[in-house]
Amino acid sequence: MASRRAPSFRDLTQAECKAMLARHHVGRIAYTFHDRVDVEPISYVYADGALVFRTAPGSKLETLMHHPWVALEIDEVEGVFDWRSVVVHGTSYILQETGAEAERRAYRAAVTSLRRLVPGTLDEGDPVPFRSVVLKLHIDRMTGRAARSGGRPRRR
Numbered sequence: 417m418a419s420r421r422a423p424s425f426r427d428l429t430q431a432e433c434k435a436m437l438a439r440h441h442v443g444r445i446a447y448t449f450h451d452r453v454d455v456e457p458i459s460y461v462y463a464d465g466a467l468v469f470r471t472a473p474g475s476k477l478e479t480l481m482h483h484p485w486v487a488l489e490i491d492e493v494e495g496v497f498d499w500r501s502v503v504v505h506g507t508s509y510i511l512q513e514t515g516a517e518a519e520r521r522a523y524r525a526a527v528t529s530l531r532r533l534v535p536g537t538l539d540e541g542d543p544v545p546f547r548s549v550v551l552k553l554h555i556d557r558m559t560g561r562a563a564r565s566g567g568r569p570r571r572r
Contacts (some may be wrong), residue, residue, distance in 0.1 A: 420565040428560025431527070433502045436490060436560065437462040441500035441533055443490040445469075447508075449479045460488070460553075463529040467553040468511075470530060470537070472546045477510075484508045486553060497565035505557040511550045528552050 418430060446455045460469040467488060471477055485506045493499040511523040530537040
């Protein structure tokens with residue numbers, strides 16, 4: 417009978433975490449209000465060391481306005497012991513096209529990044545025009561883990 421090697425686990429480097437964030441565009445954002453935690457899928461763009469995304473006015477946005485601290489998680493899963501995962505913790509901020517020049521510049525940069533993912537964002541060809549609020553997630557902490565069955569986890 418052949419011996420089976422136990423799966424191995426390792427931390428991802430910051431470069432590996434950033435690369436994963438850059439190659440994916442859908443994650444799950446977790447946010448909290450009082451004794452309730454919600455998790456929802458969102459599309460995002462990793463740009464200039466932060467995540468930009470947009471949402472529609474509603475309960476999620478109201479919650480984020482009062483409690484802007486969030487976590488976002490993405491995965492690459494090939495099997496039970498063959499996966500990579502990145503979790504970012506940070507603060508979300510609403511970006512607006514009005515205000516001081518720095519605020520307007522941040523808004524325009526975020527919209528440009530979002531348009532690389534979905535052309536027409538916040539324009540005539542916008543497929544989801546109701547998602548009219550642009551947010552930036554400033555990353556305070558980023559961690560990643562990987563597993564590989566039967567040996568050492570691969571680096572990507």
